[in-house]
Amino acid sequence: MSGLPSALTRRAILAQAWPIILGQTTVPLVGLVDTAVIGRTGDAAALAGVALGSTIINFVFWTFGFLRMGMTSMTAQAHGSRDDAEVEAMLLRGLALGFALGLLLLAAQVVLVPLAFALLAGGEKLDAAAHGYVTARFLGAPAALAVYAINGWLLGLGRTRAALALQIVMNLVNAALDIAFVWHFGFGARGVGLGTACAEWTALAAGLFIATRETGGLLVLRGLRSRALFAGQALKRLFAVNADIMVRTVALLLLFAWFTNAGARLGATALAANQVLMQFVSVSAFVLDGFAFTAEARIGSAIGAGSAEAMRRAMRLAAEFCVASGIAFAALFMLAGEPLVGLLTTNADVRTVAGSMLPFAAIIPAIGAPAWLLDGVFIGVTRTRALRNAAIAATALYIATDLALRGQGETGVWIALCLAYIYRALALGMHLPALLRTVESRQ
Known part of the structure; x- marks a missing residue:
């Protein structure tokens, strides 16, 4: 595990903040790419369906934003006290919690999706397009919530450039798969949701790679042997x-x-x-x-x-x-x-x-x-x-x-x-x- 964050200076604060700022500004790019790709098909119902579906997904997924915020603070405290074992245990706990909650969301969509459309009904054609998008996005729920935890962990360690790299990977994969699924395969609004869900799983793989590198490898094996994990x-x-x-x-x-x-x-x-x-x-x-x-x-x-x-x-x-x-x-x-x-x-x-x-x-x-x-x-x-x-x-x-x-x-x-x-x-x-x-x- 690397050492503590650099000295507290204005330059250090700015150096730590700018990758976060840049990463934050890329967040809307996921929605922008989704909108642009489906918008270029000329299918107004599909475009409106993506807009409606995004509203539902954003509300449901961001309810679990605590996975990012809680991880940042508790990881930073463990890192500040030089407790490397607890830093690693925090990541594994966060991953387990995020993945488990994502699986629950995936199972609960049979109730959540009909309820959401009952509250936000937009017409039969629009709802059909939005339904395809939403059900596809739920396939990425375990990965999306686990990535929240990884992001929080990286920010807690001050590894803001690694967090930025993770965001860029997800955005690039999302854009490429959106284009393939919508323009090449003609999947419509569902294709946009599938592209984003696959990008979230790719981001999880990339995040695990980054985390393993940060901890010197064999993270999971050490964590499972550690009593601190549980x-x-x-x-x-x-x-x-x-x-x-x-x-x-x-x-x-x-x-x-x-x-x-x-x-x-x-x-x-x-x-x-x-x-x-x-x-x-x-x-x-x-x-x-x-x-x-x-x-x-x-x-x-x-x-x-x-x-x-x-x-x-x-x-x-x-x-x-x-x-x-x-x-x-x-x-x-x-x-x-x-x-x-x-x-x-x-x-x-x-x-x-x-x-x-x-x-x-x-x-x-x-x-x-x-x-x-x-x-x-x-x-x-x-x-x-x-x-x-x-x-x-x-x-x-x-x-x-x-x-x-x-x-x-x-x-x-x-x-x-x-x-x-x-x-x-x-x-x-x-x-x-x-x-x-x-x-x-x-x-």
Whole structure:
């Protein structure tokens, strides 16, 4: 196992963050390639089916995003304490948990898929196309969830370039297989789903190769011989941390689903305008998440090493980059937002509504930076109960705010969303002083 992360400097933080940022920006490429490949066939029903199916898959799969987040923090802590055996055991536990949950999803699709289409019915032809896509994507569930664990493990070790390589492998295989299955074999929407599922299995193979190289080989054999792999306390902590993060993730998914529904309530034009503006929020979130993920790993390593000073420095340096990036994005969107909206849609009504709401979307990177950063801090320290409670509180306050502002139309919808980020930051910020005192008392 390689040594501890490099010294805490701005250059080191940036060096660790940029592969994450680049990897994050490639995430939408999977959906973009899926859309482009099926879109070029001219089959509108297939294209709409992929869009509907992607919504279902993203919600179901990302519910298990705790496999990435929990792995990052706990791996970083073990690495910081120089416990190489626990680092290896963490990977094997994460892989086992991710693969098992993926198998459960694969079996449960007989219930989940009909339920999803009952809630999101789009017509017989559209549902048929979406059904083919969704059932094909479920074939990749065990691999997809296991890759979440590998990614979290690599990020916890600070191996961000390896995590980037893993993402690139999946994207390239996905693009190649989409083209083969759709354009050559004519599988339609199901072919897009099969291409992505096969890419996820390829990514799992690549991830296992990378992990084996990182650990010096014979990882599984050493892990199976190690009593630490099935240590009761370690397994209890793994499930407790992941359960909290899962609840937190579901709460935030509900928040954004409510936002989407709020736009739909105002009509197709408002919904389309919100979708356009949320692309700005998503792009900025990908970049800021790079610094938040780096904070998770650095802070987790500092906790493992028992250094409150290193934790404080990691927080401060990550905060500098996170806040500065948030302000820069806000300024960029304020200045160039309208031309960017024009690139994303040609519909005059949608452009008008999006332009009027642009200031709200533009300031989200600036006001959301503290929330994103604090997520990384609390995940890094594995104070996941506070993270869970903050997400629940923020979502409840957001829904109450949206209901109170319904008379304000689209403006009320965006004010409520902006306040949601403030609610998240405040809810976590309330726990921060106690967190710092606890860490310092351990020295």
